[in-house]
Amino acid sequence: MAKLEVTVSGIRFRNPVLTAAGPNVLNAHMMLQAVEGGVGGVVSKTVSVKPAHDRRPTIRRAVCRSMMNAETWAEEPVEKFLEYYHEVKKTGVPLIVSIGYTPDDLKTLGPLIEREARPDGFEFSTHYLGKDVEPLVESAKALRYSVEAPIWMKVSPNFPDIQEVARRVAPYVDGFVATNSFGPVLDFDPENPEPRLGSAYGQGWLSGPAILPISLRVVYEVVSVQDKPVIGVGGIERGTDAIKYFMVGASAVAVCTAALKHGPQVYGKIAREINDWLDRHGYTSVEEVRNLYRERLRERRVYEGIPVIRVDDDLCTGCTACVRNCVERALYMKGDKARVVDDLCIGCGYCMDFCPEDALSLQERQP
Ligand SMILES: Cc1cc2nc3c(=O)[nH]c(=O)nc-3n(C[C@H](O)[C@H](O)[C@H](O)COP(=O)(O)O)c2cc1C
Structure with missing residues (x-):
């Protein structure tokens, strides 16, 4: 049994799966359900x-098993949330309180919540601070100098230069959370083209599996330029999604949309799947897979020219999957083996993803 426990910014979590801020942790009831569902830590x-007031509807289905939302922040006042925090604290599971947004907001909320609820840490959202770096640094400084507990900055996936943000903010924070939902985005039903969300023109924020590759790239970039831990968020539904985040350097992960879709048991399910994957691959802790992607990146083969696909006849079973999926129609069947028209192959590699036998490889062209 692998060790799932992780320590991030000095906070010890029983497993690396946290809640991400959203309606999945809207009140004490939902946060306690997350704890029962096996979460490693609660982010509120x-x-x-x-308090916010969001015009309904606020949450709709979106492409790729994802969601589009027009929810801003909590619609209840902080005084109500103080009661919720006390309930979570009683469970012994670490509590990270999410607050926003301006330096003045953070200077007001941070000390009040720290005094009244003693959370294990704070996360501050930057979702409505615009895209300039300076206001982000100012919010980080404001919270840093007004509370004692560790603080994490939650980054949006669409900052124009995420590495500049990470470098500038790192001295003032204990960690980063990457990412918030992506957008704004727009979608509607052509049979009934009315806005599907209550926001200004029906626009919203995308979350769930559709944003996983975006958030993964942001985590990679943030880890690359500074030393503070990063919590990966975006599209995590199963253990292998979380493993990918660890491989690009995340120290823990957080989940929102999957919990909205599948309920609070999903946190424990993801934690168990992480454990099973680690066991199956002979790893004894999350730490052992951290940054594995970076190691492979250093070792990867770089092609000088345009390579060409080669078929290993001993492995090819003639299933035709590569032929059907060749983007340039360069692959064809000869008898029961796949063959390549070298002049048509552009060496893109797409066909390799469809071969169930690993019979395809890219090779340098012979002169
Ligand atoms: C309906 C909804 C409400 C959200 N509200 C918040 C919020 O109040 N604060 C915040 O920092 N992120 C909020 N998020 C973003 C999530 O915490 C998370 O960063 C994002 O959805 C990506 O993770 P996921 O794909 O697991 O949902 C919200 C997401 C959704 C879907």
């Missing part, structure tokens, strides 16, 4: 100095 719904 973002509160700000004034």
Whole structure:
């Protein structure tokens, strides 16, 4: 049994799967359900100095088993949330309180919540601070100098230069959370083209599996330029999704959309799947897979020219999957083996992903 326990910014979590801020942690009831569902730590719904009021509808289905939402922050005041925090604290599971947004907001909320609820840490959302770096640094400094507990900055996936943000903010924070939902985005039903969300023109924020590759890239970039831990968030539904985040350097992960879709048991399910994957591959801890992607990146083969696909006849079973999926129609069947028209092959590699036998490889062209 692998060791699932992780320590991030000095906070010890029984497993690396946390809640991400959202309606999955809207109140004490939902946060306690997350704890029962096996979560390693609770990150609460973002509160700000004034309760939000979001015009309905706020949450709709989106492409690729994902979601589109027009929810901002909590619609209840911080005083109500203080009661919720006390309930979570009683469970002994670490509590990270999410707050937003401006330096003044953080200077008001941080000390109040620290004094009244003693959370294990804070996460501050930057979702509505725009895309300039300076306001982000100012919010980080404001919270850093007004609370004692560790603080994490939650980054949006669409900052123009995420590495600049990470470098500038790192001195003031204890970690980063990457990422928030992606957008704004727009989608609707052509049979009934009315706005599907209550926001200004029906736009919203994309979350769930559709954003996983975006968030994964952001985690990779943030880990690359600074030393503070990063919590990966975006599209995580199963253990292998989380493993990918660890491989690019995340120290823990957080989950929102999968919990909205499948309920709070999903946190424990993902934690068990992480454990099973680690056991199956002979790893004894999350730490052992951290940054494996980076190691492979250093070792990867770089082609000088345009390579060409080669078929290993001993492995090819003639299933035709590569022929059907060749983007340039360069593959064809001769008898029961796949063959390549070298002049048509552009060496893109797409066909390799469809061969169940691993019979295809890219090779340098012979002169
Ligand atoms: C309906 C909804 C509400 C959300 N509210 C918040 C919020 O209050 N604060 C915040 O930092 N992120 C919020 N998020 C973003 C999530 O915490 C998370 O970063 C994002 O959805 C990507 O993770 P996921 O694919 O697991 O949902 C919200 C997401 C959804 C879907």
